[in-house]
Amino acid sequence: MQLQKILLGLVAGVSVISLGIVGYTSSQLKAEAQTPTSTTQSPTTTSTPSLQEYQSSIPYVPTPQPVVDAMLKLANVGKNDVIYDLGSGDGRIPITAAQRYGARGVGIEIDPQLVQEANRNAKTAGVSDRVQFSQQDLFQTDMSEATVVTLYLLTQNNLKLRPKLLQELKPGTRIVSHNYGMGDWKPERVEQIDGRTIYLWTVPEKIPENLRS
The missing domain is CATH 3.40.50.150 (Vaccinia Virus protein VP39)
Structure with a gap:
């Protein structure tokens, strides 16, 4: 019986950790999706070619x-x-x-x-x-x-x-x-x-x- 309780506790702990990982990963992916990539420029930072160019x-x-x-x-x-x-x-x-x-x-x-x-x-x-x-x-x-x-x-x-x-x-x-x-x-x-x-x-x-x- 004691062994069964220990096993149940381990399973619950792993589940909590798994949920935490899944939650963090989902938030991270959402944030990355909303963040402009390095090749995207905002209107205020768009470079203008020089007159010579x-x-x-x-x-x-x-x-x-x-x-x-x-x-x-x-x-x-x-x-x-x-x-x-x-x-x-x-x-x-x-x-x-x-x-x-x-x-x-x-x-x-x-x-x-x-x-x-x-x-x-x-x-x-x-x-x-x-x-x-x-x-x-x-x-x-x-x-x-x-x-x-x-x-x-x-x-x-x-x-x-x-x-x-x-x-x-x-x-x-x-x-x-x-x-x-x-x-x-x-x-x-x-x-x-x-x-x-x-x-x-x-x-x-x-x-x-x-x-x-």
């Missing part, structure tokens, strides 16, 4: 030479002009401006390999004394020297650049964009060339209120 992620698409020629013609480029090409790629716009019009050119490009290629192309074209290419963030570049600015960027880039262009560029500076506009800043002229659209603006003496931001 964003720019470098945009694939380089060269402007066809007939469009380059039309852009420079639309801007009425001359030998006294300083051309800033934002996102200059292989350098064809500043190089063409120097070759055909005797202008000075500055190319701004985020990709170091394209900067090297553009400098080689300028040397081959015999205009390396009149053009230069720099690896820079175009949103951080001082463009106040420019008399003509050329662009082949996306609309959202143009809109981000617009306040900077209007603040830094002198009145009368011409801006020519391939394929993409400037939002509610209406172009002075729009032309079609080989199925492409090019736009021309001139920096005004007084910047309208709606274009300041």
Whole structure:
């Protein structure tokens, strides 16, 4: 009889311990299910790519030479002009401006390999004394020297650049964009060339209120 009591006590103790384990495990699993995994980010901790990362992620698409020629013609480029090409790629716009019009050119490009290629192309074209290419963030570049600015960027880039262009560029500076506009800043002229659209603006003496931001 005493042995039977001992056995019953052992069974009861094991049952209590088992219930405790099961209860803890269930709570633990529930808590784990409600806890975000390490790969889940809350809205407040979501990382945003830097502007440089964003720019470098945009694939380089060269402007066809007939469009380059039309852009420079639309801007009425001359030998006294300083051309800033934002996102200059292989350098064809500043190089063409120097070759055909005797202008000075500055190319701004985020990709170091394209900067090297553009400098080689300028040397081959015999205009390396009149053009230069720099690896820079175009949103951080001082463009106040420019008399003509050329662009082949996306609309959202143009809109981000617009306040900077209007603040830094002198009145009368011409801006020519391939394929993409400037939002509610209406172009002075729009032309079609080989199925492409090019736009021309001139920096005004007084910047309208709606274009300041």
